[in-house]
Amino acid sequence: MMATLNEGDEVIIPTPYWVSYADIVKIAGGVPVLVECAEAISFRITADQLERAITPRTRWVMINSPGNPTGAAYAADDYRPLLDVLLRYTGVWLLVDDIYEHILYDGRSFVTPVALEPELRNRTLTVNGVSKAYAMTGWRIGFAAGPSDLIKAMAVVQSQSTSCPSSVSQAAAVEALSGPRAGMDERQKVFEDRRNFVVGALNAIDGISCRLPEGAFYAFANCSGLIGRKTLEDDVIETDSSLAVYLLMAANVAVIPGSAFGAPGYFRISYVASMEHLKAAMSRIKSACDRLTV
Numbered sequence: 001m002m003a004t005l006n007e008g009d010e011v012i013i014p015t016p017y018w019v020s021y022a023d024i025v026k027i028a029g030g031v032p033v034l035v036e037c038a039e040a041i042s043f044r045i046t047a048d049q050l051e052r053a054i055t056p057r058t059r060w061v062m063i064n065s066p067g068n069p070t071g072a073a074y075a076a077d078d079y080r081p082l083l084d085v086l087l088r089y090t091g092v093w094l095l096v097d098d099i100y101e102h103i104l105y106d107g108r109s110f111v112t113p114v115a116l117e118p119e120l121r122n123r124t125l126t127v128n129g130v131s132k133a134y135a136m137t138g139w140r141i142g143f144a145a146g147p148s149d150l151i152k153a154m155a156v157v158q159s160q161s162t163s164c165p166s167s168v169s170q171a172a173a174v175e176a177l178s179g180p181r182a183g184m185d186e187r188q189k190v191f192e193d194r195r196n197f198v199v200g201a202l203n204a205i206d207g208i209s210c211r212l213p214e215g216a217f218y219a220f221a222n223c224s225g226l227i228g229r230k231t232l233e234d235d236v237i238e239t240d241s242s243l244a245v246y247l248l249m250a251a252n253v254a255v256i257p258g259s260a261f262g263a264p265g266y267f268r269i270s271y272v273a274s275m276e277h278l279k280a281a282m283s284r285i286k287s288a289c290d291r292l293t294v
Contacts, residue, residue, distance in 0.1 A: 003157050010033045033058070035049050043220070061093070071219070096124065099142075100133070100215050134176040136172065194271040195271055206290070208223050220267075222266055224266075
């Protein structure tokens with residue numbers, strides 16, 4: 001964003017979105033254009049929504065698939081109408097965040113836009129990293145592929161900010177990317193089992209409903225049915241944020257309110273923890289929610 005945005009340039013961001021996206025745009029002088037992608041459309045932006053959001057100031061469209069916080073993933077059929085729109089707007093670039101590429105469920109295959117539409121290669125930046133798929137969060141390695149002029153401009157910015165990633169981290173990332181995937185496939189099956197448990201447990205709680213995510217490792221639960229209920233102390237649960245505080249204090253479980261991701265009325269819970277911990281967490285959440293009164 002720092003290498004490409006002028007003051008007032010617009011960046012289209014489907015919501016719910018990862019919390020940093022909008023602020024990254026703002027700190028570079030851009031204007032985030034948030035497009036609400038409701039649960040009814042599987043938290044994915046449609047071609048009509050995209051076309052309505054594009055203006056003469058639009059510089060980028062950002063898509064994260066599979067996504068944080070919803071776990072929503074774009075299949076080839078979901079991407080195709082969006083790419084057709086972008087083909088018509090030659091001044092608009094696409095940034096696709098593929099960080100959860102290897103965490104997909106139910107036999108889904110990963111797709112990325114440039115593989116589907118090579119004509120967009122010259123104005124697409126594909127972003128990835130080793131933090132999620134390879135459980136290497138602390139190594140702080142991300143990478144991007146795009147047109148050489150863009151990469152050179154990005155390198156100018158990075159060379160005056162972070163300088164470079166450490167040589168040890170780079171070597172570890174190469175080993176991860178070139179090494180065997182057997183452990184990753186096994187872990188993916190474990191995540192899928194945890195996803196099924198957590199989503200099932202959430203849907204069994206009165207006032208909560210949860211869509212089954214296609215990828216990543218988060219459940220994004222609709223908690224609007226709990227808004228307005230009261231605690232035993234007669235405090236009203238007024239928002240998703242107050243619900244998150246309540247669950248932290250009453251159940252000792254941390255969830256992230258959906259409003260942080262541009263989607264009030266929801267909360268995100270991660271299921272990377274052990275099944276033992278997840279069972280305890282879901283039991284505590286249910287008990288705390290059952291104590292709320294209408």
